[in-house]
Amino acid sequence: MTSAALPVTSTDGPVVAFDNVYMAFGEGDVLSGVSFSVPMRETLVLLGETGTGKTLTLKLAAGLLKPARGTISVLGEQVSSMSERELLQLRNRIGFVFQEGALFDSMTVGENVAYRLREERIKEEEIEPRVREALQFVELEHTAEQLPSELSGGMRRRVSIARALINRPDLVLYDSPTAGLDPVTSQTIIALILRLRDVYGVTALLATQRLQDGFALANFHFDKEAKRVARNARSKGGQNSDKIAPTRFLVYRDGRIYFEGQPEELSTSKDPYLQRFVV
Amino acid sequence: MAGTPLQIGTEATPEPRLSVVEVLTDSAKRWVASVQDYSLLSFRSVKNLATSPRYFQDTVDQMDDIGVGSLPIVLLSGFFIGAVMVLQTGSQFIRFGQAALTGDVVAIALVRELGPTLTGILVAGRCASGIASELGSMLVTEQVDAMRAMGTDPSRKLVTPRVLATVLMLPLLTALNDFVGLLGGCVASVFSLRLGAVEFWTRAIKALDFADLMQGFTKPMVYGFILATVGCYKGLTVRGGTQGVGRATTQAVVVASVLIIAADLFLTKLALYLGDKLF
Numbered sequence: 001m002t003s004a005a006l007p008v009t010s011t012d013g014p015v016v017a018f019d020n021v022y023m024a025f026g027e028g029d030v031l032s033g034v035s036f037s038v039p040m041r042e043t044l045v046l047l048g049e050t051g052t053g054k055t056l057t058l059k060l061a062a063g064l065l066k067p068a069r070g071t072i073s074v075l076g077e078q079v080s081s082m083s084e085r086e087l088l089q090l091r092n093r094i095g096f097v098f099q100e101g102a103l104f105d106s107m108t109v110g111e112n113v114a115y116r117l118r119e120e121r122i123k124e125e126e127i128e129p130r131v132r133e134a135l136q137f138v139e140l141e142h143t144a145e146q147l148p149s150e151l152s153g154g155m156r157r158r159v160s161i162a163r164a165l166i167n168r169p170d171l172v173l174y175d176s177p178t179a180g181l182d183p184v185t186s187q188t189i190i191a192l193i194l195r196l197r198d199v200y201g202v203t204a205l206l207a208t209q210r211l212q213d214g215f216a217l218a219n220f221h222f223d224k225e226a227k228r229v230a231r232n233a234r235s236k237g238g239q240n241s242d243k244i245a246p247t248r249f250l251v252y253r254d255g256r257i258y259f260e261g262q263p264e265e266l267s268t269s270k271d272p273y274l275q276r277f278v279v
Numbered sequence: 280m281a282g283t284p285l286q287i288g289t290e291a292t293p294e295p296r297l298s299v300v301e302v303l304t305d306s307a308k309r310w311v312a313s314v315q316d317y318s319l320l321s322f323r324s325v326k327n328l329a330t331s332p333r334y335f336q337d338t339v340d341q342m343d344d345i346g347v348g349s350l351p352i353v354l355l356s357g358f359f360i361g362a363v364m365v366l367q368t369g370s371q372f373i374r375f376g377q378a379a380l381t382g383d384v385v386a387i388a389l390v391r392e393l394g395p396t397l398t399g400i401l402v403a404g405r406c407a408s409g410i411a412s413e414l415g416s417m418l419v420t421e422q423v424d425a426m427r428a429m430g431t432d433p434s435r436k437l438v439t440p441r442v443l444a445t446v447l448m449l450p451l452l453t454a455l456n457d458f459v460g461l462l463g464g465c466v467a468s469v470f471s472l473r474l475g476a477v478e479f480w481t482r483a484i485k486a487l488d489f490a491d492l493m494q495g496f497t498k499p500m501v502y503g504f505i506l507a508t509v510g511c512y513k514g515l516t517v518r519g520g521t522q523g524v525g526r527a528t529t530q531a532v533v534v535a536s537v538l539i540i541a542a543d544l545f546l547t548k549l550a551l552y553l554g555d556k557l558f
Contacts, residue, residue, distance in 0.1 A: 062428050084432070091430045102425035104417075116429050119332075163429075 013076065014039050015171055015203040016061055021070035021080075023056055023255075030056055031255045034070070038205065041245045043197055045214035046207040047277060048252030054207035055099070057252075058173045061205060062096055063087040075170055092120070095164030095172040095202075099179055101156035103148040103163070109135070110144035113163045120167070134162040138192055154185035161192055165200070172196065174206040178213055190216045191229050197245050198222040211266075211277045218247035218263035251277070316516070320438065321508045327432075327439040337440040345406050345441075346448030352401050353452045354459045360393060361385060361460030362467035369472045378472050382482035385464040390487055390495040391550075394457040396543050399502030402449060403535040407510035410441055411531035414514025415524035423515070433515070442507040449503035450496045457495065490554035498546050502539045509535040 014037035023031040031053045038044045046054040059065045060072055063079040072080040077090050103112045113134050117127045135141040138158040148156055157177055164172055178186035190213055196202050198221050221244050223230045232244050249266050251259035251274060259274055267278055369381045414437060417423050423433050461483055468474040513531040517523045
């Protein structure tokens, strides 16, 4: 999986754009008038408490749910008005990392990672090295023959990342990738996300309850030459270098966007609700 | 809980009071909606056969699981039912000195009615529950969403192979059930009624005509379709986590069994009518 082989989306506009999106289950809106856009190579961190609509936003972006109102555009396509058959094609360009991994428990780790390639009827001799490479990326090549039930929670998330990147997606959606994990494993997962972003230039939406995940993405990068995670060098204005993929925050509250801005704005905000995340 | 220490806030929201008519209307609407969803899923499971992608290997795997896996219970039950049929009918025929007619009666009852219906209900107990719990577990662990997120249509990958496998395997299981049932009947008639084995088999085979076989092998195809689609529908509409999976599993067996018995009435009437007209 060389970076040269990665397709770069041909979309000129934003990779993801929500325009006044509403979503309701039963009575009351779960999402109310959500609008935002994500330009290419940016990582948008969706921060919020449980039940504020973060996962819903990711599922809407992948076309797994339809909005009650509003339009959603992903990779230049209007997902909110596409049929399921058309969406299946589009989803081949999107990677989705589910909260608990959502690995197929009757398949081995290798079969899970190879799933997409087999669905695309790619030749077996091509599948094997790509699976090995994806598993090497998440440092789990030794688990190819194991079942997901034999892995720890952190390992399952890493396999899920390997499965999401196997067909070199233009956009990756992470649903609380560090939820319920110990700090060390969480760091490993965030390092992988940084690596995926900085090595392959992937645009991402990351839903999380943990502010430190977002700050790690904003303040660190993967140094391709040194092959390790390093702190970003700051310019005089306190901004990250242009070479570093930008990270922006979106804070949800009761299905609405409460805050949208740069990590610095969030960390220095005096708003009592935002302070709850910072503290 | 107004006026108690458990009251939160200044005013407790009163529970909306529903009239009996509203409750009945709501449940009628829900029932109609589920019949509609079930019909759509069943229609799609057949329609998927006309277009690619088709999952041949998954169908073969399901045929192995549903067909070969159900053999022991079908054969054992068939043998004992055949034997019991002989004991019950033989004891009556002996009173009229017509014990030789036992072979005729047992053959007709087994091939036309008991074989298909008993096999249908036995396989429903084993497979409709298995399908519902498997798909239900996949749904609650987001594996079905993961499948959709990776560009796979779950109705093609999960439903159609199961429906096709069951429709193909149930007539074969019924044929084996009929044969083993006659074998059990033969053993019982030899040891209990003191009839000759050759006489029993000769009369049993001569009693059957083409219309009986048509009826006996058309019914299991319909039963197979019912039990597989009910299992898939119940599995894919699970609500409420693991408890919901348990509930769906039970409902799948109950609904499939009742539908099989109800369908039997109409199929028998239709088969008798067509038998008179065509044969």
